[in-house]
Amino acid sequence: MLRIALQKKGRLNEDSMALLKEAGIKFNVGSGKLVATCADFPIEVLFLRDDDIPQTVANNVADIGIVGENEYQEKQYELTIAKRLGFSKCRISLAIPKEENYTDLGWFNGKKVATSYPVILRNFFNEKNINAEIHEIAGSVEIAPGIGLADAIFDIVSSGSTLVANHLKEVEVVMKSEALLVAAPGISADKQALLDEIIFRINSVNAAKSNKYILLNAPNDKVAEIVKVLPGMKSPTVLPLAQEGWSSIHSVIGDKQFWDVIGKLKEAGAEGILVVPIEKMIL
Numbered sequence: 001m002l003r004i005a006l007q008k009k010g011r012l013n014e015d016s017m018a019l020l021k022e023a024g025i026k027f028n029v030g031s032g033k034l035v036a037t038c039a040d041f042p043i044e045v046l047f048l049r050d051d052d053i054p055q056t057v058a059n060n061v062a063d064i065g066i067v068g069e070n071e072y073q074e075k076q077y078e079l080t081i082a083k084r085l086g087f088s089k090c091r092i093s094l095a096i097p098k099e100e101n102y103t104d105l106g107w108f109n110g111k112k113v114a115t116s117y118p119v120i121l122r123n124f125f126n127e128k129n130i131n132a133e134i135h136e137i138a139g140s141v142e143i144a145p146g147i148g149l150a151d152a153i154f155d156i157v158s159s160g161s162t163l164v165a166n167h168l169k170e171v172e173v174v175m176k177s178e179a180l181l182v183a184a185p186g187i188s189a190d191k192q193a194l195l196d197e198i199i200f201r202i203n204s205v206n207a208a209k210s211n212k213y214i215l216l217n218a219p220n221d222k223v224a225e226i227v228k229v230l231p232g233m234k235s236p237t238v239l240p241l242a243q244e245g246w247s248s249i250h251s252v253i254g255d256k257q258f259w260d261v262i263g264k265l266k267e268a269g270a271e272g273i274l275v276v277p278i279e280k281m282i283l
């Protein structure tokens with residue numbers, strides 16, 4: 001039985017639960033329950049505050065967990081990053097009152113900076129030889145300069161709207177963050193096999209999301225040119241149509257090349273192009 005630590009509620013909770021669900025791992029979550037089991041996978045979930053997830057995994061109370069890279073860096077536990085999950089993307093930045101004239105990091109010398117990430121900030125300032133005071137607060141960090149608690153802040157930024165609402169401007173991006181699947185170092189072979197299965201399923205789900213299945217028709221004399229344009233998992237499938245002299249071509253295209261490939265297909269004489277989502281893609 002594997003134990004996973006997930007955020008109880010907040011920014012990471014919904015995407016973490018959705019990802020596991022797509023990977024065929026559904027929990028029987030009752031309201032207020034902090035532990036849940038799964039009917040079709042040998043896994044148990046602990047619902048925690050995100051701040052407590054790195055420690056819980058490091059102490060082997062949970063075997064794996066989903067946590068923001070910012071929290072992982074801040075807590076400094078030796079955990080294995082099993083998979084970067086690509087959601088909850090944000091940056092952790094220094095921001096100052098918008099009317100301040102900012103030229104470089106030297107601005108922070110002698111200033112007081114409010115943050116929930118003192119370790120990351122201390123390391124950054126040390127590395128850059130900045131002598132600033134760090135004032136740790138647990139939340140509502142953006143309010144600190146406005147109420148005279150600090151001169152600047154170091155906090156999570158995504159759209160930037162919280163900064164704007166609090167008359168602040170982002171001046172330095174210190175780190176970028178995304179959700180991580182972390183594991184305790186040295187878990188047993190049995191647990192590692194379950195973790196590998198979860199990663200395999202997540203990869204299949206992610207590959208399916210970033211690819212589309214494409215079907216099109218073409219006259220036989222255009223098939224060779226069209227096949228050159230299509231990437232395909234191995235190579236495109238070419239099947240004869242009932243109508244003499246025509247073929248149906250099937251393939252898989254990645255999101256990144258999608259519109260470029262569609263344009264080239266039309267130029268090469270493709271007709272009746274259909275694009276359909278892929279449920280799972282086994283690599």
Ligand SMILES: Nc1ncnc2c1ncn2[C@@H]1O[C@H](COP(=O)(O)OP(=O)(O)OP(=O)(O)O)[C@@H](O)[C@H]1O
Nearest residue numbers: 007010011012049050051068069088089090156158
């Ligand atoms: N605006 C955002 N956009 C994208 N990701 C974010 C954003 N805010 C936070 N995150 C990411 O999600 C994680 C959890 O954020 P959340 O605001 O839910 O934390 P919290 O208030 O500390 O929750 P908890 O109650 O569990 O301690 C953050 O550590 C960060 O990695």
Ligand SMILES: O=P(O)(O)OC[C@H]1O[C@H](OP(=O)(O)OP(=O)(O)O)[C@H](O)[C@@H]1O
Nearest residue numbers: 011139140156157158159160161162163
């Ligand atoms: O740049 P933005 O898009 O405005 O996002 C940044 C804000 O998002 C997070 O707070 P959240 O909204 O999760 O509230 P909380 O800190 O109270 O949980 C974070 O703590 C920032 O305050």
Ligand SMILES: [Mg+2]
Nearest residue numbers: 049050051052
């Ligand atoms: Mg927290």
